[in-house]
Amino acid sequence: AIKEEVVAEMRHIINQANIDCRTCGLADTLSDEQLLKALEIMARHAARGLCNSRLIATHYARGNEANITTAPDKKVLHQAKNLSAKLASTKRQMQRLEGIDQLGAQYQGDDPSMQAVGAIFNSRCISEVIERQTDEDDWSIVKGRQPSKAKLTVRTLVNEEAAPRCPTCDTPMLSIGSQVQTCKNIIEELGQLVEEVNSQVNLYVCPVCSEVKAVYPEQSPRAVIPNQSLSQEVIVEMQNLLVNGIPANRAEKIFLEPMALGSDTYSRTRLDWARYYARPLVNAIIAGCADNDVLICDETTYDCLQSQGRGVSQAPEQTSSQSYVLALSNPMSADKRMATYRYVNSRSADSIGDEIQALALNPKVLVTDGYGAYPSLLKKRWPQMKQQSCLIHFRREVIEALNLPDLAKQTKVLDEKELRKLKQKWFEDSSPALKMLAVVDALASIYHEQEKIDPCDLTAVEQLRRDRIAPLMRHIDTIMLSMVEEYTEQSKDRYSKKNVSPYCKPVVYYMNLRDQLRYFLNDARVPCDTNLIERSIRPLTLIRKNNNFMQSIEGLKATCDTFTLFETARINGISNPVRWLLDYGQALHDYCFDRAWTEAYREGKSDDKKIMRWDMKKLAEGFNYDPWLPWNWHRAN
DSSP states (O other): OOHHHHHHHHHHHHHHHTOOGGGGTOOSSOOHHHHHHHHHHHHHHHHTTOOSHHHHHHHHHTTGGGGOOSOOOHHHHHHHHHHHHHHHHHHHHHHHTTTHHHHHHTOOOSOHHHHHHHHHHHHSOHHHHHHHHHHHHHHTTOOOSOOOOOOOOOOOOOOOOOOOBOTTTOOBOOOOOOOOOOOOOOSSOGGGSOOOOOOOOEEEEOTTTOOEEEEOOTTOOOBSSTTOSSBHHHHHHHHHHHHTTOOHHHHIIIIIGGGOOOTTHHHHHHHHHIIIIIHHHHHHHHHHTTTOSEEEEEEEEOEETTTTTOSSSOOOSSOOSOOEEEEEEOOTTOSSOOEEEEEESOOSHHHHHHHHHHTTOOOSEEEEOSOTHHHHHHHHTOTTOEEEEOHHHHHHHHHHHHOHHHHHHHHHTOOHHHHHHHHHHHHHTTOHHHHHHHHHHHHHHHHHHHTTSOTTOHHHHHHHIIIIIHHHHHHHHHHHHHTHHHHEEEETTEEEEOSSOTTHHHHHHHHHTTTGGGGGGGOTTSOSSSHHHHHHHHHHHHHHHHSOEESOHHHHHHHHHHHHHHHHHHHTTOSOHHHHHHHHHHHHHHHHHHHHHHHHHHTTOOTTSOOOOOOHHHHTTTOOOGGGSHHHHHHHO
16 A cells, blocks of 8 residues: 555655665665665664665675564654655755855955854865764764674583484484584573682781781682671672662672672671772872862762652751762873762852862863853862863854754755855855854864874874864854854853844853863863763763662762772773772781781780771771872783
8 A cells, every 4th residue: 555655755765865776785776676675674774773875885784684584564664764854855955055165265255253154164164074973973883793802711512412313213313513503601690609708817927026917818808897798809899780880789689689698788888898998099099180280070960868858868967959979080191090979969169169179189270061150169269270161062052053954944945046045145144054054163173183183192282272273263263252242241241142042042152151162272281171071970870870869978979989990990991990999909908907916916815716896997097009099000910
């Protein structure tokens, strides 16, 4: 019933989108049956996010068509038809807008803003920007079959069973060869992954100074606090699962249920590990980065029932309706990298400022998004500190105001002659849409140029920003200044929207943060956006989605410490953070154990008695954290 309609639509799609049939594995001349088959293929591709002929060709070239086994239903066919038509329409409109860059290069008027538009278009064609953003971004989605990077122990099983007898006639069967099947396997059942270990710890004493030294058997696990039932291996592996998106309650049910622990054994031991092991190391990492001049910060929500006056934990004196995690990082060019997460009870300027001050960080430049608390924080507490606002957040405002789908609709109804007149009129009338297109193009050019160099090569960064990026930022500034009178109102040193035009918001945003958006041009160490910290926040938002809230403030702080250690390990090049934390934990545990027994021996305690009370905080005094700082440990290992 739908065959004729589908065939007609498929021919229309192929003709309008200029799809090269050869790249899709199809013949130049298509029959009706082939067209139906092609539309089915496109429907499956649409479900996989393959939206253009280049991705389809790549999909086929890598053998992925073998995954397609079932026919799509009518709903999927309809979605594919709409998606393909939208793709074809977008391509047509982008092709019809070609020539704007040439008009810009040829502009001879006196309007400085339109001269800036022309200079931007002259440096890089807008159609290339759009094509690059649609094709290259989508290209990264389809990776095809990749070789395995896992380095596993390989075990070969040889079949020594005797030849079977035929199940039909009971005749002994003859061998005709063998097949090798390879698969990755769990060595033991989950319930057998845990064990109880009894370690004989020998104590030795120095006859001169009476200092005691404990010697553990090789590969002996260490408890978080001596006499506790859970080893550090269990706690650290559970933290590894946490940072990879598996909430503690789910991981505990899968892996710790065979241990038959008490209801709160794991949670109490985890808090002890965070208090005596994770937090001191986090503090040492932050202290090691205190001399960094550039600090990148952002914040994200994380519900904590105790801070909101709910849940089973006692409410604090000051509750808040929403709690947050403040994320702080230094730039890629820093010798010692860190990414730390801190609990804050609100998003106010005072809360953020108190936390940064408590960490004894003294940056000269703060890199932030457009949140209004940061300018007021700097003005109130650190008037000498500079601020760099994120260019990506500014670009978002510009793109939302531009509304590209509406722009395509306006040009869709015009014939070629009318479209040429429209392009010319945009320049003659200093069209705001054209100016915003130029700003988007300039920002894309900035990031395109930055991709060509190593961000840690400060000399190359400085030269690039001086020669290529600074002129583009001046063009953006000229364009935005030309729109101030029409779209903004000024009261003292702040700008506000003058009317309901969608262009008001990006112009107001730019003018209120004009100097902050351009500070990175003065210092090669300062990034132009907050992408680094946004990337570091992503694992935390993943666990927040899987675990909607934390019961206690202490539990949320422990989670922040965990993410700090794992993320800091990642950005410092440590490929096995579990090994790093276990090595560090063993060293700190043995240090505290030796100190406790030295004191006990000098007080006359017998070695066949156990020490029942362990003041781990006091015992850890004097421990040298320097070898365990991630940059030092990575270099040594």
